[in-house]
Amino acid sequence: MPDTSLDPENWGALRAAAHDMLDAALAKMQSASEGRVWNPLPDDLKQSLTVDIPREGIGIARTQHAVQALLPYGVGNTHPRFFGWVHGAGTPGGMVADIAAAAMNANLGGRDHGAIYVENQVVEWVRDLFDFPASSSGLVVSGTSMATVVALKVARDVKLAFANQKGGIGAAELVGYTSVQTHNCVARAFDLLGLGTDALRLIAVDENFEMDIAALKSAIAADKAAGKTPFCIVGTAGSVNVGAIDDLDAIADIAKAEDIWFHVDGAFGASLMLSEPMRPRLKGITRADSLAFDFHKWWHVNYAVGFVLIRHGADHLRAFTMTAEYLAGQKRGLAAGGPWPADYGFSWSLAGSIR
Numbered sequence: 001m002p003d004t005s006l007d008p009e010n011w012g013a014l015r016a017a018a019h020d021m022l023d024a025a026l027a028k029m030q031s032a033s034e035g036r037v038w039n040p041l042p043d044d045l046k047q048s049l050t051v052d053i054p055r056e057g058i059g060i061a062r063t064q065h066a067v068q069a070l071l072p073y074g075v076g077n078t079h080p081r082f083f084g085w086v087h088g089a090g091t092p093g094g095m096v097a098d099i100a101a102a103a104m105n106a107n108l109g110g111r112d113h114g115a116i117y118v119e120n121q122v123v124e125w126v127r128d129l130f131d132f133p134a135s136s137s138g139l140v141v142s143g144t145s146m147a148t149v150v151a152l153k154v155a156r157d158v159k160l161a162f163a164n165q166k167g168g169i170g171a172a173e174l175v176g177y178t179s180v181q182t183h184n185c186v187a188r189a190f191d192l193l194g195l196g197t198d199a200l201r202l203i204a205v206d207e208n209f210e211m212d213i214a215a216l217k218s219a220i221a222a223d224k225a226a227g228k229t230p231f232c233i234v235g236t237a238g239s240v241n242v243g244a245i246d247d248l249d250a251i252a253d254i255a256k257a258e259d260i261w262f263h264v265d266g267a268f269g270a271s272l273m274l275s276e277p278m279r280p281r282l283k284g285i286t287r288a289d290s291l292a293f294d295f296h297k298w299w300h301v302n303y304a305v306g307f308v309l310i311r312h313g314a315d316h317l318r319a320f321t322m323t324a325e326y327l328a329g330q331k332r333g334l335a336a337g338g339p340w341p342a343d344y345g346f347s348w349s350l351a352g353s354i355r
């Protein structure tokens with residue numbers, strides 16, 4: 001074998017090491033409920049991770065040993081008594097799927113291959129679950145923060161009739177609204193999108209930590225009177241502090257009456273759509289212009305995977321499509337099958353839902 005190959009020198013040894021790693025990983029998952037939830041990484045292991053860049057390979061056995069030594073020192077979210085930060089636990093089945101995904105090593109940005117069809121199916125399922133129209137679109141992303149950026153970019157571009165895509169947002173004074181309880185991914189998206197965090201009005205909450213609807217209406221009226229352009233309202237389905245769910249239906253009414261984009265942060269709470277008794281608490285979520293949520297939270301898919309759903313697929317596509325000759329789609333073959341996931345977001349390389 002030429003020494004330029006990335007293949008293992010000895011497939012048999014690699015196969016044995018892989019089986020050994022699988023056994024170690026399964027044993028960890030099977031015993032997930034034993035012991036403490038979180039164990040700090042011991043000093044000697046920390047020390048072992050501060051070595052110089054190895055210029056020579058260290059071989060399978062030493063690599064295997066080093067990786068397996070880390071298995072007990074995760075975040076703790078695989079333990080059934082981990083209740084922090086709405087982390088998902090992942091599942092043994094998800095781990096097995098990850099093995100296949102790693103073997104395929106598919107780039108879900110686009111093109112015509114097996115994993116893309118899984119992606120399309122996931123979009124279809126989410127659309128159905130939230131009762132969005134066939135013309136809606138969706139994208140698997142790394143999490144709700146990224147989903148929020150994607151959604152609010154579409155909202156911003158729509159309000160500016162897409163003129164900003166070439167000319168920038170100029171003097172447009174766009175403002176948006178969310179409650180004081182909302183996750184800071186919304187403020188971060190405002191920053192990233194060049195709107196500035198001051199443009200995000202933080203509306204007071206009532207005794208249930210839900211957005212005060214009267215205060216929302218007053219804030220919109222005040223901004224309009226001051227010559228600003230309200231462009232989005234972000235409702236929360238499951239707030240990060242206490243799990244409060246805003247009155248999404250009332251927000252949808254206001255957004256419709258005022259011609260403002262209605263976005264929902266459903267990072268973990270959107271999963272209640274799967275629960276017969278809890279679904280009514282989400283009333284109004286199906287009226288959103290966009291929805292962001294995570295598969296890696298209460299759906300317990302392995303990290304990192306979230307989703308953004310956009311009601312008007314054509315606007316979504318217009319907000320992100322940018323052609324390049326080296327990425328041109330074709331009528332047949334591997335380069336066929338557009339629009340691709342990358343046409344709905346700004347990364348060309350995507351892990352997608354297959355992993």
Ligand SMILES: Cc1ncc(COP(=O)(O)O)c(C=O)c1O
Binds near residue numbers: 265267268
């Ligand atoms: C309500 C809410 N929104 C947004 C986020 C951010 O999600 P992610 O970490 O997937 O970007 C979280 C994370 O805890 C959250 O609870």
